[in-house]
Amino acid sequence: MFHISERRKWYIGFGIVLLIILGILTLWHSMHMIAIFLILLALVAIYDVTQKKHTILRNFPILGHMRFILEFFRPEIQQYFIATDESERPFDRQTRTLIYERAKGLEDTLPFGTERDITKPGYEWVLHSLSPVHPKDVNPRIHIGNHQCTKPYLASCLNISAMSYGALSKNAIIALNKGAKLGGFCHNTGEGGLTKFHLQGGDITLQIGTGYFGFRTKEGKFCPEKFQKQAALDEIKMIEIKLSQGAKPAHGGVLPKEKLTPEIAKIRDVPMGEDVLSPPAHTAFNSPETLCQFIQKLRELSGGKPIGFKLCIGRKTEFFAICKAMIKTQIYPDFITVDGAEGGTGAAPEEYVNYIGVPLEDAIAFVHNALVGSGIREHIKIIASGKTANGFDIVKRIALGADLINSARAMMLSLGCIQSKQCDRNTCPTGVATQNPRLYRALDIDDKKERVYRFHKATVKSFTEIVGAMGLKDPAELTPSRVMRRIDEQSVKSLDEVYHYVQKDSFLNKDTLPEQYKKYWEQANSSTF
Numbered sequence: 001m002f003h004i005s006e007r008r009k010w011y012i013g014f015g016i017v018l019l020i021i022l023g024i025l026t027l028w029h030s031m032h033m034i035a036i037f038l039i040l041l042a043l044v045a046i047y048d049v050t051q052k053k054h055t056i057l058r059n060f061p062i063l064g065h066m067r068f069i070l071e072f073f074r075p076e077i078q079q080y081f082i083a084t085d086e087s088e089r090p091f092d093r094q095t096r097t098l099i100y101e102r103a104k105g106l107e108d109t110l111p112f113g114t115e116r117d118i119t120k121p122g123y124e125w126v127l128h129s130l131s132p133v134h135p136k137d138v139n140p141r142i143h144i145g146n147h148q149c150t151k152p153y154l155a156s157c158l159n160i161s162a163m164s165y166g167a168l169s170k171n172a173i174i175a176l177n178k179g180a181k182l183g184g185f186c187h188n189t190g191e192g193g194l195t196k197f198h199l200q201g202g203d204i205t206l207q208i209g210t211g212y213f214g215f216r217t218k219e220g221k222f223c224p225e226k227f228q229k230q231a232a233l234d235e236i237k238m239i240e241i242k243l244s245q246g247a248k249p250a251h252g253g254v255l256p257k258e259k260l261t262p263e264i265a266k267i268r269d270v271p272m273g274e275d276v277l278s279p280p281a282h283t284a285f286n287s288p289e290t291l292c293q294f295i296q297k298l299r300e301l302s303g304g305k306p307i308g309f310k311l312c313i314g315r316k317t318e319f320f321a322i323c324k325a326m327i328k329t330q331i332y333p334d335f336i337t338v339d340g341a342e343g344g345t346g347a348a349p350e351e352y353v354n355y356i357g358v359p360l361e362d363a364i365a366f367v368h369n370a371l372v373g374s375g376i377r378e379h380i381k382i383i384a385s386g387k388t389a390n391g392f393d394i395v396k397r398i399a400l401g402a403d404l405i406n407s408a409r410a411m412m413l414s415l416g417c418i419q420s421k422q423c424d425r426n427t428c429p430t431g432v433a434t435q436n437p438r439l440y441r442a443l444d445i446d447d448k449k450e451r452v453y454r455f456h457k458a459t460v461k462s463f464t465e466i467v468g469a470m471g472l473k474d475p476a477e478l479t480p481s482r483v484m485r486r487i488d489e490q491s492v493k494s495l496d497e498v499y500h501y502v503q504k505d506s507f508l509n510k511d512t513l514p515e516q517y518k519k520y521w522e523q524a525n526s527s528t529f
Helices: 008-028 032-050 055-059 065-082 093-104 170-183 224-231 262-268 288-301 316-329 350-355 360-374 391-400 409-415 445-469 515-523
Strands: 124-126 142-144 153-155 158-160 186-188 203-208 236-242 307-311 335-339 381-385 404-407 483-488 491-494
Touching: 032 055, 093 409, 093 445, 124 391, 153 236, 158 170, 158 445, 170 186, 170 203, 170 409, 170 445, 186 236, 203 224, 224 236, 224 288, 236 288, 236 335, 288 307, 288 316, 307 381, 316 360, 316 515, 335 360, 360 381, 360 391, 360 515, 381 391, 391 404, 391 445, 391 483, 404 409, 409 445
Parallel strands: 158 186, 158 404, 186 203, 203 236, 236 307, 307 335, 335 381, 381 404
Antiparallel strands: 124 483, 142 153, 483 491
16 A cells, blocks of 8 residues: 555654644644644644554554545445445345335326346346236235135235344334334334334235244243234234345344343343344244144144245255145245345355355245145245335246235335444434434434335336336236346346246156256255254
8 A cells, every 4th residue: 555665764753843833833833723634634643653553553544544435435435435326235225225215105107118238147027918907906915814814814015024123223213114004014023023113004025033032931932822912913914934134044033232221121022132043943843844834733722823934045965854744734834035145134154145045036046946846835925025115126036936026125215224334233223223313313204104004005007017117916826937037248038037937746757857956855854944
């Protein structure tokens, strides 16, 4: 960065002495402010050359601080002045702007044509019809609950994905649930448990994580009595067992101690002053067959409400083992939430975020194929969770094999999140992902609940308009053959050509078992993961 001469220390010493002399002279001539400034610089320089933590400051006192100042402001400089509308991750500027506009009820039209490179590999589009359907004729509600469920739920095609109180502030949770009430869609509690802030009148999916927060014994095990009491509430519409999540599969949840308040510690029944780490695996079951038995137990304890589980796909053999266990026990979940590796979280190790888990689109196609090939798809709805922000995202995921969608970060953006990426530091400037009262008090619940509602309404409207433009009345008619992807500049494929789809019951006969799945299916054992 700088050329270091052997006489550096003499220059530094001379500079410090000079600053002190100048400070004394300015004091002598009553130039107090300048004198104080120069003396402060001298003290900083002395500290820099004597401290041992930062080599840059020892080599370049005072001047070296510019490096740390620029590094501190780098994310903001990058976001506001350097990044293009499509280059930012995980959500680019164009996507965030669309969410903000819809949440605020502003015009979301785009002038002068697309800015996206439609000849670039990876570009996708749907096939429209010359006989479109009026979007008001499209019904985006989905029935969740198979023949083993006595209290099915009619769900929206777009719902709020799992985000715990603790990861989000109380004001954010309240605004999300009130928005869900206004729009008639569902709000997932996350593994942090049900709180009074969730009970604002909106429909609730109660999530059961490996820590069993909210219904755990003193030893951290699952407590049926506490669960039954919560599951009986009218607001609870569905129950979701969290096996793993996209951003940190096989790791367990993380709530940094900086975000742990006495109230959250009481709700979760954990000690103060420590990171809250939920175990990577459940203790209520330890095999695919006991998972099915646990599903049946929860169904009975909840009075027949829809029960499902959430996971990020890893080893195919393990999911096939679950399929075999369902066939053997004849116990079927009402839904499976598939979380993609691109899913977000408040805190996770970098390697888990970047290198573990199957991306959502590949995972949806695989899970759909696994259930179809096993002959049990008709019993189970698939919920896709991971980076869904607009109507086209919903269309594509349903075309791949999902039935409905959960969204987390897009809902956070509708609350006012600016993607500052400070979720794990308790310093979220918008009050969404922080437990600092000074910050979250500024999040106005009455305003933000309307934004959540408007974003959901506009996004579902966009989804139904696209479905109608494709000539369809029922989103269930969406197929992968109706969505196209550019492979290179000269070739295009439909998604059913990108992802091989299997025939019903094809896994149950050796003669029809697809070659690409054969070794995984044959290795799968219903009695072990």
